[in-house]
Amino acid sequence: MSVIEAVPDSDMPPKEREPAPSSGRLRRIARTLLINAAQLGIVGLAATFLMFVLLRTIPGDPARTVSGPGGSVSPEQIARIRSELGLDKPVVVQYFDWLSAAARGDLGKSLVLNDSVTTLLSDRIVVTLQLGMYALAFALLVAVPLSVLASRFTSDRANRSVRLVGTLGIAVPSFWLALLLIIAFQNVLPTFGYSSLSDGIGAHFQHMILPTIALGVGMSTLLFETTRASLIGTLNSDYVRTARSFGIPERRVYSRYALRNALLPTVTIAGLEMGALMGGALLVENAFAVPGMGRLLVQSVLARDYTVVQGCILVLVIVVVSVNLLMDVVYSLIDPRVRTDND
Numbered sequence: 139m140s141v142i143e144a145v146p147d148s149d150m151p152p153k154e155r156e157p158a159p160s161s162g163r164l165r166r167i168a169r170t171l172l173i174n175a176a177q178l179g180i181v182g183l184a185a186t187f188l189m190f191v192l193l194r195t196i197p198g199d200p201a202r203t204v205s206g207p208g209g210s211v212s213p214e215q216i217a218r219i220r221s222e223l224g225l226d227k228p229v230v231v232q233y234f235d236w237l238s239a240a241a242r243g244d245l246g247k248s249l250v251l252n253d254s255v256t257t258l259l260s261d262r263i264v265v266t267l268q269l270g271m272y273a274l275a276f277a278l279l280v281a282v283p284l285s286v287l288a289s290r291f292t293s294d295r296a297n298r299s300v301r302l303v304g305t306l307g308i309a310v311p312s313f314w315l316a317l318l319l320i321i322a323f324q325n326v327l328p329t330f331g332y333s334s335l336s337d338g339i340g341a342h343f344q345h346m347i348l349p350t351i352a353l354g355v356g357m358s359t360l361l362f363e364t365t366r367a368s369l370i371g372t373l374n375s376d377y378v379r380t381a382r383s384f385g386i387p388e389r390r391v392y393s394r395y396a397l398r399n400a401l402l403p404t405v406t407i408a409g410l411e412m413g414a415l416m417g418g419a420l421l422v423e424n425a426f427a428v429p430g431m432g433r434l435l436v437q438s439v440l441a442r443d444y445t446v447v448q449g450c451i452l453v454l455v456i457v458v459v460s461v462n463l464l465m466d467v468v469y470s471l472i473d474p475r476v477r478t479d480n481d
Contacts, residue, residue: 167470174466178459189451190233198442200225203249236448245449250441255449259431263453265332266419266430270457272346273354273415274408280354281361282404286392288362289369300366307359312418316352316425323348330427345428353422357411364407369400402469409465413458 201219220226224235239246245255288300320329327348333341372378373396381395382388420432427433431450438446 167467170470171463171466175463178462182455182459185455186237186448186452187233190236190448191229193444193447194229196442200249200442200444203442203444240449240452245452246445248438248443248446250438250443251446255446258434258446259449259453262429262431262434265428266416266423266432267457269346269349269353269419269423269428269430270412270415272350273357273419274412276350276354277358277361278404278408280358281365282397282401285362285365285369286397288366289373300363304359304363307362308356310355311421312352312356313421313425315355316349316422319348319352320425332428332430349422349426349428352425353415353418356418357408357415360411361404361407365400365404368403369396372396372400405465405469409462412461416454416458 200223201216204219204223217226224232227235236246243256245259247253248255248258251258288296323329328345329348331345333345335342378391378396381391386394416432419430420435422428423430423432424436431453435447435450437443438450
């Protein structure tokens, strides 16, 4: 028996070569996505139905919103408008009529603007998605490098400092931070409005810097705390100590063995926080007068434009569900141990 053959597997250095994804693993990932898609679809239906019912309980009659201000409209005209809008049907019937039309891409007409809801949303969803992606990228670019740096300091004083920073970052409301940024940078950067990419990349990012920071700070502190704690635990694991004992450089230990596993909770938190990120976008867009879907939603709620509110919430639900499915894919690619309960 050779010397190499006599060395136990547990004492061998970590493998450098990544195994190629097998067809069985790909099938498991696909099955996991199908199961999660079905579960998220049920959650989405429940959320839209709850929204639909709650909108019907808000004081005010959509038929009177359509008829315009003033009290000169007769009860017969109100009844006719209600019939045209389908408001004389049971709520469940109204919901499935609206859902079937939405599946065909028809979200109805705005009661106030008299324009297609689909057109209104298509003009604004791009702005909101841009802001959300910029905020997520900002949070990751801030949280991951800082967590790697902070994981080297594990004393009680360092832990208390991290908790203090994390608590302050999470506790600061995004709209309040937006107001502070407007006051601090009103003579340096644009504080109101929006510039599309077609108007120039420089002008676009100048308008998006402050909204991105206001929206991304809270998530960055949460991701920082999560990644640092996970990274400290990973660095104390047996396989990392084994890698160090074989003389592997510390930078490679971090990048190759520790950080990849430590990012698993970060991916989970990022997916779960997308709903909060979209909710924060509503306030940030209004603070900076960004013409996104959040600003449209707030204006529609104040104007009692129910059809636009329904369309906005439906799109937000679709975005959150889609992001969670995307995070499932990323999680499956990062962690090959991901399995369904049926495995």
